[in-house]
Each structure stands twice: as C-alpha cells, then as structure tokens.
Amino acid sequence: MKPIPNKKPQGQYGIIGWPLGHTKSPLLHNWGLKESGLPGTYVAWPTEPGNKLKAFLAEVRVRRIKGVSVTIPHKQTVIPFLDGLTERAKAVGAVNTLFWREGKLLGDNTDVDGIVAPLEAHREALKSALVLGAGGAARAACAALKALNVADIAVANHTPGKALGLARDFGIRAVPWDERAASVWSLIVNATPLGTTGEHVNESPWPQDGFKDVSLVFDMVYNPVRTRLIQDAQAAGVACVSGQSMFLHQGLAQFEIWTGKRLDEKRARQLLMADMALTGA
Secondary structure, eight states, X not given: OOOOXXXXXXXXXXXXXXXXXXXXXXXXXXXXXXXXXXXXXXXXXXXXXXHHHHHHXXXXXXXXXXXXXXXXTOTTTTGGGSSEEOHHHHHHTOOSEEEEETTEEEEEOOHHHHHHHHHGGGGGGOSEEEEEOOSHHHHHHHHHHHHTTOSEEEEEOSSHHHHHHHHHHHTOEXXXXXXXXSSOOSEEEEOSSTTXXXXXXXXXXXXXXXXXXXXXXXXXXXXXXXXXXXHHHHHTTOEXXXXXXXXXXXXXXXXXXXXXXXXXXXXXXXXXXXXXXXXXX
C-alpha cells in the first residue's frame, strides 16, 4: 500500500483495491479537481485484503481523507469498518464510495448509477438478463436491473453458493455456471474481472459460440475498452455497451458526492476517449 503523506493534505482522495494497475480513476478525478478549481490530489492506494484493509481505514480516519473509491475485492469487506451506509448501499449490500458526513465515515454505491445510465436507452428491449459474477459489482448490477424493471433476472457464478446467496438477496434465480449459455438472454452482464488488463486480459466469461440469441452485452470491465468478451460479441453481430460508460457515470456521481460539484459529462468522456486513443486500451 502506498503510504499516505504525513502532512495532512488539502483535499486528499484516492482508490483502494487489489491489484490496481488498471485503474483510470486518478485520470478522471484529478482532471475533475483541476476543472473545478479545487485543491488536492487523487491517487491509487493498492491495498491487500485482510489486515492491510483494516489499517488503511484507520489511516483514513486519522488523516481525514476526503473521499475514497473502493473496487475489487473490498466492496463488501470494507463495510464493517464504516459508521453507516446510504439506503442505496444497504439495498445493494456493497459500496464503491466512502465519504464524510457530520463526522461519520459512510459508504455509498454509485455503481448502480453507472449501470442504469448506459442501459436506459435499451430499457424496452431488456426482457431478461443474466449477471455473471457474485461479488460487489454483481450486486450493483442486480440492483440496477431491478431499477430498470427487467422481468427475468438471473445470476451465474463459478461458486454456486455465492450465486445462490446473491439470488436469494435480490429475489432472482441462480443458474449453474456450466448451464449459463443454455437459455435465451436479452442481456449478458459481465461483473467478473475476466477480461481486465493484466493476467485475465485474454479471458472471457462467456463461450465464444454462445451469442446466437443474445441481444446486448454489457461488460463492466473498462480497461481495456474492447475486452475479449466484447470482441467476441461484436464478431457475432451483438450490440455492446463497454465498461467505460459505467466507469464514467459512477465516477461523475462519486465526484459530486465528495465535492458538491457536477462535472461536464461530455468533456469527461472526451478525456477518457483521448486516453484510450493514446494508450491503445
């Protein structure tokens, strides 16, 4: 974990997760701080699970870090260290945003915003949806699909017990992982890390020949933008929503929670697209 500066900063923000080599959050939020004329910086704090997470949350309190983004694998395990959750975070059962209110360190979940926003245009066509994964991202996906009034929602995960637990919490059904492509789904949502830059970049959670009856694929992985899943889906002629759209909307919502400032969505999107062109992501 990168050490937090000893001198109390004027507006320190950052992201915790493990690992964190793929994150674009510093790009977006440092631009936002500069754009808004606010002091401070946003950095990445790679934080291992277990005692390192506990120690980090203690540091957040001592240093009064103003805002923290939370990503895999901490979206649920961070909850016991907080003073409370927003109603939205309680409904999801996972957090991706830490912030201060009236001296209390609270958790929220803007991932739901990030999922609903790009799927809103497809609402009428979403008759059924299968969520792949059973962690914090999957929980946000289920909450978002419920908000979009998708009639038939199911979840599949390599670990059956986790899928069953998530399904029970949201009143949906669990599908065995090996049978995930056996039914017809309007929408497939990847809420696993498969496809993320790093060791999983060439992996996909969906069989390459399983897109025949799929109408839309939403990959929550945002780096790279064209994941293996999206490449396979596009090759099969299936419409896709990249994780970049989700990342953008959840990040804009985080920034507003922390600062009260609303960033320009169009300019923020241009920032991310320019970075994508530069890095070839």
